[in-house]
Every structure is written in C-alpha cells, then in structure tokens.
Amino acid sequence: MEVLRITGGNALSGRVKASGAKNAMTKLLVASLISDKCCTFYNVPNIGDVEITLAMCEEIGMEASWDKEAKILQVQTRELKTTYIPQRFSGSNRIPILMIGALLARSDQDIIVPTVGGDRIGARPVDFHISSLQQLGATVEYRNMKKEGAYFAYAPHGLKGALITLPFPSVGATENSILAAVTARGTTVIKNAAIEPEVVELILFLQKLGAIIALDADRTIHVQGTRRFHEAEHTVMADRIEAASFGMAAIATKGSIFVEGAEHRNMITFLNKLREIGGGFSVKSNGIEFFWNGNLQGGLHVETDVHPGFMTDWQQPFVVLLTQTEGSSVIHETVYENRFGYVDSLVDMGADISSFKQCLGGRQCRFSSNGYPHSIVVKGPTPLSAKTINIPDLRAGFAYVMAALLASGTSVITGLPFLDRGYENLAEKLSGIGADIERVYIEERFAETPVNFDTPYVLV
Numbered sequence: 315m316e317v318l319r320i321t322g323g324n325a326l327s328g329r330v331k332a333s334g335a336k337n338a339m340t341k342l343l344v345a346s347l348i349s350d351k352c353c354t355f356y357n358v359p360n361i362g363d364v365e366i367t368l369a370m371c372e373e374i375g376m377e378a379s380w381d382k383e384a385k386i387l388q389v390q391t392r393e394l395k396t397t398y399i400p401q402r403f404s405g406s407n408r409i410p411i412l413m414i415g416a417l418l419a420r421s422d423q424d425i426i427v428p429t430v431g432g433d434r435i436g437a438r439p440v441d442f443h444i445s446s447l448q449q450l451g452a453t454v455e456y457r458n459m460k461k462e463g464a465y466f467a468y469a470p471h472g473l474k475g476a477l478i479t480l481p482f483p484s485v486g487a488t489e490n491s492i493l494a495a496v497t498a499r500g501t502t503v504i505k506n507a508a509i510e511p512e513v514v515e516l517i518l519f520l521q522k523l524g525a526i527i528a529l530d531a532d533r534t535i536h537v538q539g540t541r542r543f544h545e546a547e548h549t550v551m552a553d554r555i556e557a558a559s560f561g562m563a564a565i566a567t568k569g570s571i572f573v574e575g576a577e578h579r580n581m582i583t584f585l586n587k588l589r590e591i592g593g594g595f596s597v598k599s600n601g602i603e604f605f606w607n608g609n610l611q612g613g614l615h616v617e618t619d620v621h622p623g624f625m626t627d628w629q630q631p632f633v634v635l636l637t638q639t640e641g642s643s644v645i646h647e648t649v650y651e652n653r654f655g656y657v658d659s660l661v662d663m664g665a666d667i668s669s670f671k672q673c674l675g676g677r678q679c680r681f682s683s684n685g686y687p688h689s690i691v692v693k694g695p696t697p698l699s700a701k702t703i704n705i706p707d708l709r710a711g712f713a714y715v716m717a718a719l720l721a722s723g724t725s726v727i728t729g730l731p732f733l734d735r736g737y738e739n740l741a742e743k744l745s746g747i748g749a750d751i752e753r754v755y756i757e758e759r760f761a762e763t764p765v766n767f768d769t770p771y772v773l774v
C-alpha cells in the first residue's frame with residue numbers, strides 16, 4: 315500500500331500548473347460518444363477518474379490514443395460494440411449514469427449501466443437524472459442483477475424534446491438532460507439548470523460537435539435536437555478546485571505560489587472569501603499568484619452553494635485555512651447533507667471545530683431538519699500536530715494533506731486512491747514548491763497501526 319509521508323512546517327513557494335478539470339474532462343469523454351466523429355482533447359489530466367471513464371468508454375467501442383506526456387487524447391467511437399457497461403464499474407465514480415443520456419440515440423438496445431459511486435458525502439441519489447430522461451421519452455428501470463442492480467434504459471419511440479424543471483440545479487442531472495436532449499427531436503428547455511463552469515464547458519464542446527444550445531440568464535438552457543455532428547477539438551478548462559487548493563496551501567503555510575492557468579472568472583466567489591480573511595492574491599495574465607499577506611482574520615460566514623456560489627469542493631481546504639485565522643467562523647454546507655465527516659481528524663490534529671445539525675448563519679437549507687451535522691464553527695488560530703490519517707473522500711483528502719503541511723511533526727496519510735482520482739501528480743507538484751512530502755510503500759499489515767517511519771523495514 316502506498317501512503318503519503320508529510321513533514322509540516324515548510325512555507326510553500328514557487329510555481330505549479332493547474333491541470334485540466336476532472337469534472338469537465340470526464341463529461342467531455344462521455345459527450346464524445348454521441349457522435350461517430352473524431353474528437354481531440356488538449357490539457358487532459360492524467361488522473362484516476364479520467365482513466366476509469368476512458369476504460370468505460372473503450373469497453374463499449376471507443377478507440378483512444380492518449381499521449382500523457384503531451385496531455386492530448388484523441389478518441390473516436392465509430393460504432394458501439396455493446397451498450398452494456400460492466401458491473402465492475404459499479405460504484406467507481408459518478409459517470410456511468412451519464413452514459414444513458416449520451417447513448418440513448420445511438421442504439422435501439424437497452425443501455426445498461428451499473429449503479430454510480432463517487433465520494434461518500436451524502437445519499438447522492440439519481441432521481442433527477444431518471445425523471446429528466448423519462449420526460450424526454452426514455453424508459454428507465456432499475457433491475458436487480460447477479461451481484462448488484464443496474465439501470466436499463468431505452469427510448470422505444472426515440473427521444474422527444476420536453477420541458478424539464480429540475481427540483482435542484484444538479485450538475486449531473488443538467489448534464490444528463492443536455493446530453494439526451496442533443497439528439498432528441500425538437501427543442502428541450504431545462505429550467506433550474508446547473509450553470510457551473512464545467513456545465514458550460516460541456517455546452518461549448520457540444521456546440522463544436524454540432525449541437526445548438528443556448529443558455530439564458532435565469533438558469534434556463536435551450537437545446538435544439540440534431541443528428542449532424544462534426545469533428546471537434548477542445549482544450550480542457552483548468553481545474554478550479556485544484557487551483558484554489560494550491561492557493562489555500564500557499565496562504566496557510568505563509569508562502570507564495572503562482573498557479574499557472576488558474577482562471578479568474580471561475581474563482582470569483584472563492585477569491586472574495588480569501589480577501590475577506592486577509593489572504594493575498596494577484597491575478598496575472600496567465601494565472602493567479604496566492605501569497606500570505608500577514609495574519610488572517612476569521613469572523614467569516616461561508617455558505618456553500620451552486621454556482622456562482624462558494625463551491626462545496628472548496629469547503630474542505632478552506633476549513634483548514636480557517637483553523638489558522640484569528641476568531642470564529644461559520645461554514646454552512648447546503649449542497650451535500652453529509653460533507654463534514656472529515657473534521658473529526660482535524661480536531662484530533664488540534665483544530666477547534668464544532669458541528670451543528672442546524673443551519674447556522676443565513677438561510678434554512680434543504681437539510682434543516684434531517685439530522686445531519688451540516689454546519690460548523692471553526693475557532694482559530696490553532697496549531698496542528700501530525701497524525702496518521704485515512705482519507706475518506708477526494709476533497710477531504712486534500713484538506714488532510716494541507717493540514718499535514720501545516721502540522722508540527724510527520725503525518726502519514728492513507729487512502730491515496732481517493733486523491734489519485736482527482737489530483738494529478740500531487741506529491742510531485744507539492745515537493746516542487748518546497749513541501750516535505752514523499753510517497754512511500756508500506757506493508758498492508760502496518761497500515762492498521764500508526765506507522766513509525768523510524769523503522770525502515772516497513773518500507774517495501
């Protein structure tokens with residue numbers, strides 16, 4: 315088993331390049347399945363979720379050539395070999411359910427996709443996806459199979475444009491509705507749609523491919539169906555979660571990092587909050603410089619929200635940053651009901667964080683009465699001390715890495731497959747800007763107990 319061994323205390327400084335966005339690239343791959351034309355992607359991140367998604371696409375007939383050094387991926391799905399996404403992809407990430415939207419028009423066979431996975435940060439149902447696809451004319455059923463269940467979908471009379479009003483601006487359900495609507499007869503109107511930059515990225519790519527999609531100011535998306543597609547080239551947007559993560563690590567460690575490629579327009583709310591606590595940043599022509607600008611002030615109220623709100627995926631490293639501010643701050647998580655499980659380990663490291671089931675601060679959210687601790691109060695500044703920590707999900711993973719970078723002593727972090735799903739070459743990038751971080755193998759049996767790195771034989 316591989317672990318990260320991090321000795322805290324170094325101020326990070328230097329330059330890192332933001333990778334292509336996980337939550338854009340994986341969807342673009344699925345979108346390319348709509349047509350039989352060749353698509354070329356640039357700035358493709360070499361991360362676990364892209365590997366998994368590509369493997370899923372290849373399984374059903376995509377041919378791909380990926381130059382990982384040059385970050386160029388060329389794909390083409392001339393014909394579908396099968397419409398069955400094997401059960402081994404069950405629970406792997408959030409992507410399988412999107413295959414339904416992309417593939418319905420390419421086959422009159424059942425599209426069979428396993429249950430979706432992704433981080434365990436709440437129930438994460440797919441009811442909005444299913445109901446949108448049904449409104450477009452698809453029949454979607456959940457059936458039990460040998461090991462686990464799967465969704466069976468087909469469109470007996472083809473897909474037909476419809477008015478879809480999403481109960482919540484879900485990113486995935488918006489994307490699935492758009493994918494299916496692209497090949498539906500007539501026009502589809504999606505109301506209360508998600509307008510995250512990654513959703514806009516999908517729209518831009520689909521437009522290159524031949525789709526006719528308009529985005530109104532009031533969360534309404536219009537899609538005019540078509541079957542005429544073209545070859546397309548696309549440079550994947552920078553990962554705004556990764557970019558912000560490095561920015562927070564720079565400020566928390568009292569350093570200075572230039573994040574090349576960080577896109578200002580996609581980080582407005584984050585930068586506002588950073589400025590409120592006294593974090594330094596300077597937007598340059600080709601990226602953003604983040605730097606420590608003197609003592610940080612707490613007294614902040616942050617509510618995570620759908621775009622253009624404060625991203626739920628910025629929340630975890632931001633909590634670590636707040637442990638270094640003077641005073642108390644409140645974070646109210648309104649996107650996922652159960653995304654604070656990771657704070658217990660931060661408390662073990664010395665953070666002063668209390669959790670509340672109530673909605674603290676502004677408004678009552680969807681989770682006001684369901685009993686999940688979805689608000690926290692962080693009091694700072696608190697010194698952190700090193701621990702052995704197991705990563706429960708991707709974004710909590712970065713928060714732990716950041717806490718370890720601040721802590722006194724040497725921390726050991728397990729559960730790296732979570733981090734590898736979404737952060738490209740994390741250890742290399744961090745060590746390039748001065749972190750004392752190393753990725754090492756340990757024997758599985760030592761993983762149960764705190765690892766003592768003074769005993770070299772545990773390294774294999």
Ligand code: EPU
Nearest residue numbers: 337408438439440441442443484485486487627649650708
């Ligand atoms: N929801 C439903 N029913 C549905 C769909 C969503 O109730 O059918 C609820 C969810 O349970 C959640 C809320 O709606 O409470 C928002 O979920 P959404 O569908 O927007 O999230 P997602 O598409 O599953 C994507 C990202 C997440 C990111 C969210 C919010 C991908 C692969 N994942 O998830 O990213 O947090 O949007 O921006 O795009 C991550 O990268 O670590 C990550 C978790």
